Amino acid sequence: MATQEDFPRDRLGVLTGHNGSVHAVTYSAGLAQYLLTGSSDRTIRLFNPARASTSSALIQTYSAHGYDVLDLSVSADNARFASVGGDRAVLLWDVASGATLRRFRGHAARVNACAFGGEGDGVLVSGSYDGTVRLWDVRAQGGREMMCLGEARDSVSAVRVVGADIVAASVDGRVRTYDVRMGELTVDVIGHPVTSLTPTKRAESLLVSSLDSTLRLLDRASGKLLQAYTTSSDSPHLFQNTSYRVRSALGCDENVVLSGSENGVVAVWDVMDGSRPKYVLRHAEGGLERGAAADEAGRKSAKRSVVSAVAFCPARREWVSAGGDGNVVVWGDAGGA
């Protein structure tokens, strides 16, 4: 048996085509053979990651957003997916035909996050810069809003549905869990703006990213901190997250914690040890672009070097990183897994 690295660190290919930073990546459900990416160029692309770096990687492009696409969520049956973005729209798409099935209107500002939930994915949850979390009825004709949760005092940056719980993270530094079954709202104060949520498979823990360059794994039942993932003080350049929304993920059967970073790298921690990243992988090949001396170029390259999203494939040892340069890098084990 070939010795496998504990973490797939080989660059398998690059999915190109987007004309702006890629804000969201998500694998399809089930076998996770496809990858959906949403970008600031207002398009959503469906890729086949196995064909990365080939011309046949791109399968379809969905264009309906008037502004950046900020988050994507695929329903469990792989037939539909939802996208949200800067144009305050929450759209429900049919994957095969590429048609927009629903347009949910209601948010007053850009929509930052979305997630399917409920029985048969009949509920779509969206969180917006306007501080509200809205629940939409997918089944009803015409897109009806079921509920609007306005407890957050600032922008809602991430939403997840865990069973019958709706978890919303906000820039006001709190994670709110709405328990539909028990009729209870649980507020966990994190202290810093929260930008990403990743529940574990068994829903007992929650990985939370915040803008103090720290990720925290919290126990959902008690609210206690299980582990904090950060970089050591003597090497702060390894991982940085203080300004932009950067997504994190759990991978390798929840043995590793990955996160994008603002300095163009992906930081990977072992789940048991969060003192410093185990691996730091550069997203862009060849480092930062040349000629970044001027201020404008410097600013641009700063945004371009943000690795805003990472996603670990639930079915195999493969993961992707999406960056401000518009590329999505597919990582895995070279030579197949």
Add this chain to the structure above:
Amino acid sequence: MSYKRNRSAFESDIPPPPPSYAIFGTPLSGGENARDDGTFVPVWKQTVTDERGRKRLHGAFTGGFSAGYFNTVGSKEGWTPSTFVSSRTNRWKGGADKDGEHKSKGQRVEDFMDEEDLAEREEERRVRTNEGFGGLGGTAEEVGARGGDRLMDLIRPGGETMGVKLLQRMGWRVGQGVGRRVRRKARGDEEAGTETHWFAPEDSKMVSFAKKNDTMGLGYDADKEGGPLKKPDRNGGNGSDAEENEDGEEEPSAFRPVFKSSKGTANKTPARKSGFGVGILNDTGSDDEDPYEIGPKISYNRTIGGSDKKKNKTKPNAKTCISPSTTSGLRKPSSIGANPLLRSGSVFVSSRKTPSGTAFTPAPSNAGFHKCHDGCLPLDGFVLSVSINPSDALNSKTYAPPRIPEGWKSAKSTSASLAAAAAQQQQQYLSAADAARASELNPSARGAMIGEAPLKGPSVFELLSPEARARLDAATAGLASRFTKAKAPVGPDGQAGTEPVVQDKPADPAVEAAKMGMFGELTRSKVAWKPARLVCKRFGVSVPDVAEEGEQAF
């Protein structure tokens, strides 16, 4: 009596006598050999067309319908609609053909327009200014309100004058007059009613500086007087010439008949510039009026030159013109000679008027020689001015403005000088806000400066009851927790960009605990939350039994 001839006798009559025809009607022109040129067409072909070939006689107002086929309907077959021919391919008959030639123009709008329409069209082409066109001095109505003056209010003082401000403070509004209130009926409504109200007086009209070009007296109103013809006499009757003339009005003469109405002032005839008698517009509908009975009463003067009685009172000697040396007092238009149409008789010109001392000069060329409009010289010591243009008067040497002595400074300051002074002062000027900012004193220091004894005793808070204090504290805390200081600006675009870094007040224990890393009970709080029925349904859970309360924001 006719008789029968035998056949031979009959045939032997050569030539046979011309048959005697009874001729009716007019023979056709051109004789028997004339060709049929189609001038006489059968009835069914006779259509009336105008000069442009359009059919006439259609419609009730233009002669009656000539509908249909011989005044029947439709065509030879009866009322059958003509078959539709599509003009899609032949629609545009104007322009050039493929050969580049212009064929028929097709249908134009002008084909369907008659004279009235064409005239209207031409009328539209004429460019006019809109009603209420704002020319110099305002619209026509505004200019009229000022008595035809276009220049009067053209240049006004900038801003409101002090007088206007004072008036407005005292309740005056623009357009009102100044003075006591008047009691009158409300204007503007058609049914004003009979009740009177207090109104502001009318605004006084500005004296108009319209030039007087006529020789009518001051205050002569052409509209009121109705022209040089005498207005209707109050007293009526033909006599009493004497009274009329004492009023100074023109006396009647043979050449200018005067019309009097016998009805008096009760009957208001509208002032007319021309014409006399009753017209359709003056018809009041009163049947008592018999136009033939009343008629204009023309009164002719029966003596030539008027009666001597009148003349001696007021008029000067008829024969001579008033020469400057003999004039005293008022100037009256002079003599009435044998011909009253000539206002002046012979003119005697004094030799004194000639500056050079020479004799009579027929064509005056010097200023001093100019005569007034009625041909007489001006008063002693006066000289008729050459031009009436006031600006010329200003430019002349006699009326030049005084010369300003050197080194004189005006006591008043212009806006320019004020601005310069202000600019200078600006550096030294310290606004109250700037002064406040610059000061480093606090209340107690200020108190010490002015020699105040420092305040002793409890603060205001202690004067309040405990409940009030608690309320105040809670309110401020609640409000304070709602608002946070934003550190970084929020990015405007949709980039998952800079979220504002929110810093909670350190007073919040949960945040403190989180900062210290003590997650758990200190950082967690639970509140009851009622999900919507449909949400529960979609989640496949039963609706939880939660009492809904006013929720606190965390």
